Amino acid sequence: MIPYDRPSVTPGIVHLGVGAFHRAHMAAYIDDLLSGDPSWGIVGASLRRPDTLRALAPQDFLYTLVTRSGSETKCRVIGALIGVLHSGSRHRELLRTMTDPRTRIVSLTITEKGYCHDPATGRLSLAHPAIVHDLATPDAPLSAPGLLCRALELRRTAGVIPFTVLSCDNLPENGRTTAAIVTEFAAQHDEELARHINTEVAFPSTMVDRIVPATTDEDRMNVVEETGRYDAWPVVTEPFTQWVMEDRFTAGRPKFETAGVELVADVRPYEIMKLRMLNGGHSMLAYLGYLAGFEFVSDTVADPAFRDLARDFMNAEVMETLPSGTGDPGAYCDMLLERFANPALRHRTWQIAMDGSQKLPQRLLGTIQDRLRLGLPISRGALAVAAWMRYVSGIDETGREIDVRDPLSRRLRAIARAGGDPANMVDGFLQVREVFGETLARDPEFRAALIGHLESLLHRGAAQTVRSLAQGGTFAC
Incomplete structure (x- = not known):
């Protein structure tokens, strides 16, 4: 069913915002790579609701990727996601996982609003409630910028090489935009940390493309009919998929190119x-x-x-x-x-x-x-x-x-x-x-x-x- 030994898969990526798009896109690419290198398993983080955790935990975080085109339907089990943490209730464990030296990439699909920024300028919104909270309580961050800064600070203190921050959201120059937001947040807290992030952390820009509708109860019923198995949260998508990224990584990367990712100098x-x-x-x-x-x-x-x-x-x-x-x-x-x-x-x-x-x-x-x-x-x-x-x-x-x-x-x-x-x-x-x-x-x-x-x-x-x-x-x- 899965073409690799799943128990041997270890975490190499923490993904913030483990929603339907991530599970139909990035997780599918990583799934294709685990046969050759099982050290790139994904630990997901839900920043808002624990729905994904509750749905997938009873099925060991396995789920069905359903590809539909016209009358043709293909079902595939994805095993790249090896765990999910809800940041609201398990933020300490999430920060420990992000600080773990095995974690070499932290990726994001948190939608535009998850960056707590002003979309017209790309600047961090210092008045955003989550940012106000995180600047006052940096040890228990709620926002993605706050989580990234705290984890990078803990790694620096422990002498661990920084992870790469890989945005997969629809933002203009998403890597550079994310770098500016995270660095601006860090500067509000610690200028030395901001300089460290600016010089030592890679923020490659990416372009992601796949249409992923919200999963319905009808989709769940169809998966049962197609596979004979109940899946609490399958994802449905189209055959087309594209991922273009700049080849700039701080602590190594999977062999993305073997899974069809386009690596470029400028995305x-x-x-x-x-x-x-x-x-x-x-x-x-x-x-x-x-x-x-x-x-x-x-x-x-x-x-x-x-x-x-x-x-x-x-x-x-x-x-x-x-x-x-x-x-x-x-x-x-x-x-x-x-x-x-x-x-x-x-x-x-x-x-x-x-x-x-x-x-x-x-x-x-x-x-x-x-x-x-x-x-x-x-x-x-x-x-x-x-x-x-x-x-x-x-x-x-x-x-x-x-x-x-x-x-x-x-x-x-x-x-x-x-x-x-x-x-x-x-x-x-x-x-x-x-x-x-x-x-x-x-x-x-x-x-x-x-x-x-x-x-x-x-x-x-x-x-x-x-x-x-x-x-x-x-x-x-």
């Missing part, structure tokens, strides 16, 4: 293309699709008007902002639309719409800023941002409440409901500087585009707004 071109095309296109489809009544991305893309909008956004707006060295963006766009249309994944628009205040700067606003700087139209990107504004108002087009999951949800809803007309709503949203920054928030062309689109979304609805464009209409801007 930035790949990262920008993925963030702006895949993630930007996904967010556009999520907000507009949800408002139009589509539950799944595949259903949204099956509508020709929405598919054309996503394609035209990527081809006509994003591509002109991409750096060189990204291969064939046109072919990448075609592949993305094919992946989005995979009906077997059932990726909910609501799931993708989560945490938009943290995601917009990387996924959509960077493209818009670059186009404004070049004097180019921003119509489609601005429509996606206006759809986000409509979505976070918290009431859908039928008058039902939207379960908006976002760190700023209360503030955003208050802005939407106090705004009244579209112009006032837009002006209120643009005051959220941690999302829009200073320059973009003051741009008159961006403001005018948002007002026109938001007015259409409020009075005509998302479906009619998008379909009128497909029938030869023009964007409000």
Whole structure:
């Protein structure tokens, strides 16, 4: 069932944020490598809820990776995850594991909000409650920056070589961004530690790509039917997977290249293309699709008007902002639309719409800023941002409440409901500087585009707004 001796696997990686994406992506790559080197087992850490620990502990942390494409389903048992610790109840054990010399990499998939930073600037948010707690109580950290700093401090004191910090989240230049956040946190506590981290710790940037919907009860039932075994928490994904990383490691690394990882000198071109095309296109489809009544991305893309909008956004707006060295963006766009249309994944628009205040700067606003700087139209990107504004108002087009999951949800809803007309709503949203920054928030062309689109979304609805464009209409801007 597993092609290696699992009892011989020892921990080499601690992973913060052991969610579905990690288990379908990084853990699968590591699983492929354990036959050749069993010293790279993964100890996961849940930073918020202990759900993963409770689900997987009774099954020895084994789980099923389900790959679906059309009518084809493949099931595989993953054994790379050899334990999970809940940081809230076992933070001392987690810090001991991170300090253990056998731990040579600490990786992260904690989503954008887990970095406790200002998405518009990339700086650490010193007012974040978890950061305030960790600076006051460094021995019992709650945040990822606090955990990393404390573990690196303990290793330095013990004379243990630092681990590599490997971010696998959708952040611009995620390695450099993580390094800046962790170093800034350390400087608030100990300038010498900050210098040590700055000079001795590697933070390679990465680009990760695989679509992983949330697991459902139906998925669990299907695993039983396919394998004859009950799995409390399988993960479902698509056949496509990609991992690009900079080859900079402090204390050694697995032979990633033998598992299909692309090792490069500079990951930035790949990262920008993925963030702006895949993630930007996904967010556009999520907000507009949800408002139009589509539950799944595949259903949204099956509508020709929405598919054309996503394609035209990527081809006509994003591509002109991409750096060189990204291969064939046109072919990448075609592949993305094919992946989005995979009906077997059932990726909910609501799931993708989560945490938009943290995601917009990387996924959509960077493209818009670059186009404004070049004097180019921003119509489609601005429509996606206006759809986000409509979505976070918290009431859908039928008058039902939207379960908006976002760190700023209360503030955003208050802005939407106090705004009244579209112009006032837009002006209120643009005051959220941690999302829009200073320059973009003051741009008159961006403001005018948002007002026109938001007015259409409020009075005509998302479906009619998008379909009128497909029938030869023009964007409000």
